[in-house]
Every structure is written in C-alpha cells, then in structure tokens.
Amino acid sequence: MQTQYQFQTADKIIAGAYRFEQLAVELQKTIHAHRVLIVTQPSMVNKSQFETMKHNLSDNQIEFDFTVSIQPEPTIANIENTFEETVRGKNWDAIIGIGGGSVLDAVKILAVLNDESQSIEEMLENGVQSKGLPTILIPTTSGTGSEVTPNAIVTIPDQQLKVGIVSPYFLPELVIIDPVLTLTLPKEITAATGMDAFTHALESYISIKANPISDMFALEAIRRISKSIVPTYLDGSSLEDRENLLIGSMYGGMALTSAGTAAVHALAYPLGGTFHITHGVANSMLLPHVMDVNQEAITTKLVNVAEAMNLPKLQNDEATASSVVEEIKRLTNKLHIPQDLQSFGVKEQDIKALAEAAFNVKRLLNNNPKPLNIPEIENIYRKLIEV
Numbered sequence: 114m115q116t117q118y119q120f121q122t123a124d125k126i127i128a129g130a131y132r133f134e135q136l137a138v139e140l141q142k143t144i145h146a147h148r149v150l151i152v153t154q155p156s157m158v159n160k161s162q163f164e165t166m167k168h169n170l171s172d173n174q175i176e177f178d179f180t181v182s183i184q185p186e187p188t189i190a191n192i193e194n195t196f197e198e199t200v201r202g203k204n205w206d207a208i209i210g211i212g213g214g215s216v217l218d219a220v221k222i223l224a225v226l227n228d229e230s231q232s233i234e235e236m237l238e239n240g241v242q243s244k245g246l247p248t249i250l251i252p253t254t255s256g257t258g259s260e261v262t263p264n265a266i267v268t269i270p271d272q273q274l275k276v277g278i279v280s281p282y283f284l285p286e287l288v289i290i291d292p293v294l295t296l297t298l299p300k301e302i303t304a305a306t307g308m309d310a311f312t313h314a315l316e317s318y319i320s321i322k323a324n325p326i327s328d329m330f331a332l333e334a335i336r337r338i339s340k341s342i343v344p345t346y347l348d349g350s351s352l353e354d355r356e357n358l359l360i361g362s363m364y365g366g367m368a369l370t371s372a373g374t375a376a377v378h379a380l381a382y383p384l385g386g387t388f389h390i391t392h393g394v395a396n397s398m399l400l401p402h403v404m405d406v407n408q409e410a411i412t413t414k415l416v417n418v419a420e421a422m423n424l425p426k427l428q429n430d431e432a433t434a435s436s437v438v439e440e441i442k443r444l445t446n447k448l449h450i451p452q453d454l455q456s457f458g459v460k461e462q463d464i465k466a467l468a469e470a471a472f473n474v475k476r477l478l479n480n481n482p483k484p485l486n487i488p489e490i491e492n493i494y495r496k497l498i499e500v
C-alpha cells in the first residue's frame with residue numbers, strides 16, 4: 114500500500130440511462146462549443162440514438178461533422194491520416210469520441226495533434242507537452258475505462274507492438290455514461306471487454322501502488338462486474354446489468370489511473386501484438402494463472418475480493434483466496450472465452466520470445482505484488498498451452 118498517492122479524473126461526468134440525449138445541451142453549457150467533430154465507429158452511425166443526436170445538434174445550432182475512419186487498435190498512420198482528413202485546419206471547438214477504447218484513445222491524440230506542435234512519435238518520445246482541444250468521451254463498450262484514464266494506446270505495425278502514451282492532458286472535459294448505448298453490444302464483445310474491466314479492477318487492487326482511493330473504486334468495480342457479467346452475456350437486455358458493467362468499467366479506469374495495472378497486462382501485450390489476440394481475451398486467459406502465482410503475496414486482499422464477488426468465506430484465508438482464482442476460471446468458462454493459446458497458433462517454441470517481450474513491459478511488471486523473472490513468465494504462458 115502506497116503512503117502517498119493521487120487521483121485525477123475527467124472534469125465532469127454525467128451518468129444514467131438516456132443521458133446521451135443531453136450532449137448538445139452540455140456542449141453549449143459546459144464546453145461552450147459551436148463547431149464539433151464526432152469520431153465514432155460504423156456500428157454507431159446506424160443507431161437511432163445517432164440520428165437523434167444529429168437532430169439535437171442542429172436544433173441547438175451546433176455545426177458538426179463525423180468520421181468513422183479510426184480502426185480497431187489504430188496504428189499511428191491511421192490516426193495521422195484521420196487528423197489530416199478531418200481535423201487539420203478545420204477550427205473545431207471540441208472533439209467528441211463515441212465508441213470503444215480505440216475510438217476514445219484516438220480522440221485524445223487527435224485533440225493534442227490539433228495544436229500542430231507535436232507529432233505522435235514526439236508524444237511517444239517526450240510525453241505530451243500541451244493540452245489540446247477539449248474532448249467529450251462517450252463509451253459504447255464496458256471495458257477499457259478509457260473515458261477516465263490518461264492513457265492512449267497506439268499500434269506500431271513494424272514492431273508488432275502496442276504502446277501507451279500517458280498524460281494528464283488526455284483527461285476529457287466531459288464524460289457521458291449512458292448504458293442504453295451498450296444494449297446492443299454483441300455477447301462476445303460484452304464478455305471480452307467486461308473481463309478486461311474486471312482485470313483493471315483486480316490488478317489495481319493488488320498493485321503495489323494500490324491506495325485507499327483506488328481500492329474503493331477497484332472493489333466496487335469487482336462487485337458490479339462479477340454480479341452482472343454472466344447475466345448480461347446470457348441476455349444483454351437488462352439496463353440495470355448494463356449499467357453495472359459500464360459503471361464498473363469506468364471505476365476500473367479510475368482505479369488503474371491511480372494504482373496501475375500489473376503482470377496480467379504486461380503478459381497480454383505481446384499476445385496482442387504478435388498473435389492478434391484481442392486485449393480482453395488475452396487478459397481473461399492470463400488472469401487466473403497470474404493470480405495463482407501472486408496468491409501467497411496477496412492472500413488478505415483476495416479475501417476482500419472474494420467478499421466483493423459474493424463468494425463464501427471458507428475454512429481459512431488461503432482457501433478463500435484460492436476460491437477467487439477458481440471463480441475467475443469458472444466465469445471465463447461461462448463466458449466461453451478460450452483458455453488455450455494453441456487455438457491462436459501459439460506454440461511451445463514461441464514462449465521464450467513472448468516472455469522476453471513481456472519482461473520488457475517493466476512499467477506494468479513493476480506494479481506486480483510479486484516480482485516475476487523470465488522463467489516464471491514462461492511458466493505462466495506454458496500453463497495456457499498445456500490445458
């Protein structure tokens with residue numbers, strides 16, 4: 114537990130069903146914006162909410178344009194091209210992101226690029242040097258918690274690598290949390306993104322940078338997500354469960370902003386870069402095995418996690434802690450998330466390179482409650498091959 118800590122988040126958050134309809138009013142009242150760019154994804158453009166939003170913006174004399182050119186897990190080139198086509202010289206007052214983590218992360222970067230003082234490469238090298246345009250972030254998945262984090266992930270295709278740019282300048286002026294926007298999320302995406310959010314919460318809670326503020330958000334995220342993820346996977350129509358996942362995902366983002374993620378994320382990145390395993394699936398597969406290795410260092414914390422997950426107290430703390438690891442495996446099974454790296458083409462001979470790549474993600478590995486060396490990391494990957 115850290116003895117000194119800090120917490121920072123979005124300037125303003127409005128939350129609840131149908132709050133998305135207040136976007137135009139909030140743009141006027143909070144952002145004082147009259148010309149805005151909307152960055153979103155194709156699945157959003159066909160929704161009735163998007164039509165209503167366009168009418169609302171026009172009725173409120175807000176000029177706008179929109180783009181769907183940001184790809185999932187965007188490359189630097191994809192973000193730069195989007196900047197050239199839709200942002201440079203357009204004099205927008207603000208940029209609005211409506212989508213999953215990829216869209217929201219890209220908006221953070223586009224807003225800073227608007228200054229024309231820094232390229233993305235320079236942001237990677239020297240950090241972000243200035244605050245860009247105001248941003249409004251509206252998540253349509255319950256996963257990354259990107260709407261409240263200072264992180265933006267970009268892909269460098271030549272190196273098959275995903276890298277994070279982290280800056281408080283990336284925090285948005287306004288967040289709208291509306292579970293109605295997540296009602297039609299396909300079940301596989303609900304499962305994978307939900308387990309990513311769960312991983313954020315659990316890793317923040319056991320991080321060596323965990324603190325009273327992050328713990329509060331992390332445990333509440335664990336409680337909400339573990340309660341609602343399977344019911345939502347089976348039937349996505351409950352607004353109450355959808356809200357639990359969306360709030361849980363935002364709390365996970367708040368927790369990780371203060372405490373950081375750890376070994377699960379460090380080991381997941383090489384699987385995404387080299388084998389294109391989606392982030393949520395990679396995390397979900399790794400989570401029980403990393404927690405198993407960590408268990409003796411975090412027994413008391415896992416007892417608290419068991420309570421948040423509504424698991425019974427067993428004969429001793431060790432048994433209760435083990436039940437958390439078993440319950441995570443059960444959750445992953447119920448969500449039909451693969452448990453086996455071989456189905457993604459990972460072979461024994463790939464493990465060494467994967468472990469070396471994960472070992473280099475020191476920023477996250479250093480948060481892990483138990484230091485891991487390369488052979489220990491290899492063993493974790495191997496468990497996912499031997500199943």
Ligand SMILES: [Zn+2]
Nearest residue numbers: 257309313392
């Ligand atoms: Zn994540």
